[in-house]
Amino acid sequence: MSMGLVTLLLLLLLLALAWRSWGVQGTWKRGALPPGPTPLPLLGNLLLLQSGRLDRTLMELSGRWGPVFTLHLGPRPAVVLCGYAALRDALVLQADTFSGRGAMAVFERFTRGNGIVFSNGPRWLTLRNFALGALKEFGLGTRTIEERVLEEATCLLEEFQATIGVPFDPRRLLDNAVSNVICSVVFGNRYGYRDPEFLRLLDLFSDNFRIMSSRWGEMYNIFPSLLDWLPGPHHRIFRNFAELRVFISEQIQRHRQTRQPGVPRDFIDCFLDQMDKEQQDAESHFQEETLVMTTHNLFFGGTETTSITLRYGLLILLKYPEVAAKVQEELDTVVGRIRLPSQADRARLPYTNAVLHEIQRFISVLPLGLPRALTRDAHLHDYFLPKGTSVIPLLMSSHRDPTQFKDPDCFNPTNFLDDKGNFRSNDAFMPFAPGKRMCLGAGLARLELFLFLTAILQRFRLLPVRSPAHLDLTPQYTGLGNLPTTFQLHLVAR
Template identity: 55%
Template sequence: MEPLGTSTVLLVICLSCLLLSAIWKSQANKRGKMPPGPPPLPLIGNALQLKTNHLDLTLSKLSEKYGPVFTLHFGMKPVVVLHGYDAVKEALIDQAEEFAPRGKMPFIDKYFQGKGIIFSNGERWKQLRRFALTTLRNFGMGKKSIEERIREEAQYLLEQLQATKERPFDPTFLLNCATSNIICSIVFGKHYDYDDKKFLTIMGLMNDNFEILSSPWGQVANIFPSFMDLVPGPHHRVRANLAKAGAFVMEEVEAHRETLDPSSPRDFIDCFFLKLDQEKNNEASEFTTENLLMSTIDLFGAGTETTSTTLRYGLLILQKYPEIEEKVREEIDRVVGRSRLPCMADRGQMPYTEAVIHEIQRFISLIPLSLPHSVAKDTLFHGYTIPKDTTVLPVLTSVLHDVKEFTNPTEFDPHHFLNKDGTFRKSDYFMPFSTGKRVCAGEGLARMELFLFLASILQNFRLKPLTDPQDIDIKPHLSSVGNVPPKYRLCVMPR
């Protein structure tokens, strides 16, 4: 058999390109009048125009050309980007029902498969989220009882910090343990020691996943999931880590089943089992063992990683700005003193501390693109038609760093949240927990933890960086699903 000639090969390539172009145009016609955007290439879409690290900054540059609502193609899939406060508010608040569904994250969906709270949709999502919110409130979220648990955990944390004896240390695991123990008290009904090896292993797995998902590996795996399945790399650890975390949670679930007392539920898992038993004859019930497992992983993971990373980032920033750290400490001494730990009743009298915490969350923009949304039906938005099930990315960084609201959006400045008279200034642009129907279910708990943990640390310790504050880099080490701070060590000096 003779080899194909050069002209034949070129002809095949040209015909293939024409065929792909025809398919692409056919799909574009079906999509109707979607928002504008850069022309995509067949198969790879706009991949060459996207920086997989700091994707939010790339999208900001594109918005300058294409406006606050534009279309990108992640591979063959169109994605609508919402940039700026007005576009995000109009979608997630003014048209909340249409934009409520969770969008696709192929890399993660392989594990969760639409189960649990965070990655589910439709009736399943409504039932599980409603149940989770009710149960979290019943076990103290937003109440005095959970405040006392956080203050008790703050005491554990302070003891661990004291034990460093002014030596350099990485605060990651201490902060992870502190924040995780709060959600564990609600979900598992128990407290883990800071040296519990199994507990620390799970903390490490969650840290690893957050970093991988926030790296270029995670971003590319979400854009080209089938291709990346064949490519070696750290992204393959994510599913293995989730499986190990699932096994940890499943041990707790099985132990709860064996010791369940229907007359005295101890925590979220017990309450879920009671609901599961109550609806065992309902074939359409969403209260299944699979949804219990995935919902518990959702609460456990989200209740640990986001708050602990915010605290870790905050301590790094305060090392760079010791004058801000000192002003917070002066306010703590004036309002709280040294004889007791801070409490939530103090917060109203501590506008500077509150402004610093808000500015930490604003500045770091922890989840820069939110988690993806989609539209429940063909949706008219800004004069364009977004087809049903199209993925939508609300760029939260574009809201938190909006120059119309924050005078120096890329600078860390607590005065963004202070009035001229020194009182605390609220802002509608403050959306670190997203907004609308998919707003973080644990927002109230996270805010309480951030205030009580940070105020307790600064009340009892001074932060001592290992380098000159001017040399501290506070730009994200990784940026994609999340903004991950650079790794660092510090010393804490007892006061």
């Protein structure tokens, strides 16, 4: 069969599936949603979306259609929120109404609405409240978790020390360090940096995040029924998910065999205790499948975004060595080099704090956030939005809002400093998503970013393998996440 015929058949299949989806989804009344670019009957606004630049394209469309507009991703309409004011008015001022989780096909196929991140209604509320309580019990937000991060920072510094004189890619070591912190809370133990099982686990997370941030991931979320039949790297996502499920299930089984009911050692033990309490309740949300998915959510959310932010941060500091030098000067003055920085030092490190915030603002690690859905009818900017409307909260647009940040497309730590050099917060800074769906591990992520990055800069000078002028800060992947290009660095002891 010729390639032309194959292509034609695939196109016909696409049109047939899209038409079928249009028939199912087309019950939306166009007049009930904000205006936006006219969709094609089958593909929606797909032809307007540049490959790998969805966030930028949405911001450009907002320039014509305003801060609240409708976009059709294939046959499905979604309302896009662009700019700080629109995001605040929806996600903060109407937090309950915009607290639903919108659909993402790549996660729906795996989670089936289980776990914390992609559940809704009473299940989501119950699991979130339980998780917050359990994580607090094991140190989240207390001195205990800071001690765990500092212990892991010491291990990371030892690994970095062993690389001196040899260029290296810091990705895997940063993945190891960040993941070990959440491992200690969820599994009750950490892993050695060369543990093959642990390394495999991290590679699965990294591979999935990369594919989901590629064009393949974007297209799967738009046309899942079609992509299920087409070859491509997107199928690896689900093979990776299956392997991760096996790993987590084995951990749960080990906990069952060694736990002492009522004396939890970690998050899994806490969940198993709650399962015991509610085993007679047919409506209980505490089931083993929910535990598997919740554990996966905590791992995925607690590893990839924080590790990527650290990696991107190092790349930015290689690009701007004068910024790194100024942070190191402040660390030397306030903390010295005898002990590691601590959370208590943060208030006395305004420039360092500003750099950390600016890194997160500049990279917008989850540029589109995660989709929301309305839990009830709402009015927003003179538009009526019916219950169930899918919403894309374009978090990057708040970070690049010229009314909130000066020179928003440039890296500039003074965005978070006042005229006297004191740290200045900004409500438009929302890397963890505002409102009721704020990232569960936001506090832990802030702590890790501060302690890991300051520990590295306190101990080492960062030298690029290439000239800083040739370092490219453009994301290698832009989709679910903004991922930095691969790079190497030299470390020199200070």
